[in-house]
Amino acid sequence: MKKSALQKARAAYQPKLPIVLTGAVKAVEGHATNSVADQEEIKKLFPNTYGLPELRFEKSTNTQPSKPVNVGVILSGGQAPGGHNVICGLFDGIKKIHRDSRLYGFLMGPGGFVDHNYMELTAPFIADYRNTGGFDIIGSGRTKLETKEQFDKGLEILKELNIKALVIIGGDDSNTNAAVLAEYYKSINAGVQVIGCPKTIDGDLKNDVIETSFGFDTATKVYSEVIGNIQRDCNSAKKYYHFIKLMGRSASHIALECALQTQPNICIISEEVEANDMTLAQIVDQIAGVVAARAEKGMNFGTVLIPEGLIEFIPAVKRLIAELNDLLAKNEAEFAALAPADQRGYILAHLSKENAAVYESLPEGVARQLSLDRDPHGNVQVSLIETEKLLSEMVAKRLDEMKAAGQFKGTFKSLHHFFGYEGRCADPSNFDADYCYALGFNASCLIRAGVTGYMSSVRNLTKPSVQWIAGGIPVTMMMNMERRHGEMKPVIQKALVRLDGAPFQKFAAKRDEWALNTCYVYPGPIQYFGPAEVCDQPTMTLKYEHQGK
Numbered sequence: 001m002k003k004s005a006l007q008k009a010r011a012a013y014q015p016k017l018p019i020v021l022t023g024a025v026k027a028v029e030g031h032a033t034n035s036v037a038d039q040e041e042i043k044k045l046f047p048n049t050y051g052l053p054e055l056r057f058e059k060s061t062n063t064q065p066s067k068p069v070n071v072g073v074i075l076s077g078g079q080a081p082g083g084h085n086v087i088c089g090l091f092d093g094i095k096k097i098h099r100d101s102r103l104y105g106f107l108m109g110p111g112g113f114v115d116h117n118y119m120e121l122t123a124p125f126i127a128d129y130r131n132t133g134g135f136d137i138i139g140s141g142r143t144k145l146e147t148k149e150q151f152d153k154g155l156e157i158l159k160e161l162n163i164k165a166l167v168i169i170g171g172d173d174s175n176t177n178a179a180v181l182a183e184y185y186k187s188i189n190a191g192v193q194v195i196g197c198p199k200t201i202d203g204d205l206k207n208d209v210i211e212t213s214f215g216f217d218t219a220t221k222v223y224s225e226v227i228g229n230i231q232r233d234c235n236s237a238k239k240y241y242h243f244i245k246l247m248g249r250s251a252s253h254i255a256l257e258c259a260l261q262t263q264p265n266i267c268i269i270s271e272e273v274e275a276n277d278m279t280l281a282q283i284v285d286q287i288a289g290v291v292a293a294r295a296e297k298g299m300n301f302g303t304v305l306i307p308e309g310l311i312e313f314i315p316a317v318k319r320l321i322a323e324l325n326d327l328l329a330k331n332e333a334e335f336a337a338l339a340p341a342d343q344r345g346y347i348l349a350h351l352s353k354e355n356a357a358v359y360e361s362l363p364e365g366v367a368r369q370l371s372l373d374r375d376p377h378g379n380v381q382v383s384l385i386e387t388e389k390l391l392s393e394m395v396a397k398r399l400d401e402m403k404a405a406g407q408f409k410g411t412f413k414s415l416h417h418f419f420g421y422e423g424r425c426a427d428p429s430n431f432d433a434d435y436c437y438a439l440g441f442n443a444s445c446l447i448r449a450g451v452t453g454y455m456s457s458v459r460n461l462t463k464p465s466v467q468w469i470a471g472g473i474p475v476t477m478m479m480n481m482e483r484r485h486g487e488m489k490p491v492i493q494k495a496l497v498r499l500d501g502a503p504f505q506k507f508a509a510k511r512d513e514w515a516l517n518t519c520y521v522y523p524g525p526i527q528y529f530g531p532a533e534v535c536d537q538p539t540m541t542l543k544y545e546h547q548g549k
């Protein structure tokens, strides 16, 4: 395999483990836990894994040797920088338990587990993937693990390979499935532990006990670099408005973090749109207002950041999606049998009057996307909706009206960008390289501790990595009941941007100044080698969330 100069130099980087994980550890139990909501229902659904205590690893003097352990690992869902290092940390951890321990990777996500597609991950094979981005080591996929048949089929291969623990590296949906699998294996005494690891660039798998998901740090740094470059270009030519959509699915954490790093003229936060019960027209008015105000000052250029999930958060559209979800779940076969040209009519005929009117008011492409292509977890595929174009076209129209009314005297030319896939497989920043390696290594400690239904947890993340705190959090603790595919299901509660949280408050205090002036910041590319203040900074989201704690 031909390697770039950076790849070669980066391979030598040794991720820094929390000091506590560098020797023998013991698991210290904290208080018994409760789910974040709907406690009675969740307790009933998870009789064997509900209420477990939080665990924290502390140094131990017991250095008794352990037996070898065979472990399976799955990468689940969208790629996030650092996944390879989770696997490397896990590999090094189980080899530390015993040199004859073995690690098996299931190929192309949970589907590989069910279909028995796997490979053994050996030291020389793993060596090529240390500190690299991507999930190509074993591939990833979005198959949803949810049925007893899948669990039983998976158990066959676990037994055949004598695998005693399965590590699932995934987002909120995949970790929800990990918890269900853990509960099932415990209930049948399968003798297999299931451990989760918090992955997603979206940053929405976090709570009081999981400070951030891995990949968010690197991805937002990559996007911020490119946004900074665009802002320089924008401020040089002074003739374009750049509408930049950013990945992140429902939550606006990525857009908010990039705004804090780059100081654009406008950044829409979906959660605020929802809280203020805003319509699409009001969002358009807001943007057009800033364009007109900048034009007054002679500035016919600017940047607008848009979270990819925006459309779902406009309350009227949200109500429409909720009804569509139920409608499509109940009539799946009938709907799928229709010719595409008839589907719009079918939907309009079956929706309530209010939602049919909203559906009809949306551009046809957007409306169609809302009714099609749910991913296996039932999510609308927001990355496929061109919100950036929709908004800029509507803003252009609004500005024409304003011009006719003498309220806008400038020019408006727009360009569009969507940043998402560019950041998901970047080489992990030092933060993500260390964090991921620690999460994987820590998962091996949870395996050694004999627990199941836990998520690997590494905390205290704004401190240098050697001071990080390692332990395990029962996944049921993060759950609540939500409506999915027309039914109430136990799921990990998604973390949305909190409008009373420090990151949003910092942004809100500055955004008017950024809108009417040009205050761009140019973060530049991720640095892997150099002084800590350049290379090892966590995200601003994490820093602000920790300030005052």
Ligand code: FBP
Binding pocket: 076, 077, 078, 079, 080, 171, 172, 199, 200, 201, 202, 247, 248, 249, 308, 381, 382, 383, 420, 424
């Ligand atoms: P996960 O939630 O699985 O981590 O995926 C994150 C994400 O990158 C979202 O930001 C985006 O909406 C989605 O994946 C895109 O999905 P796909 O990779 O299937 O196109």
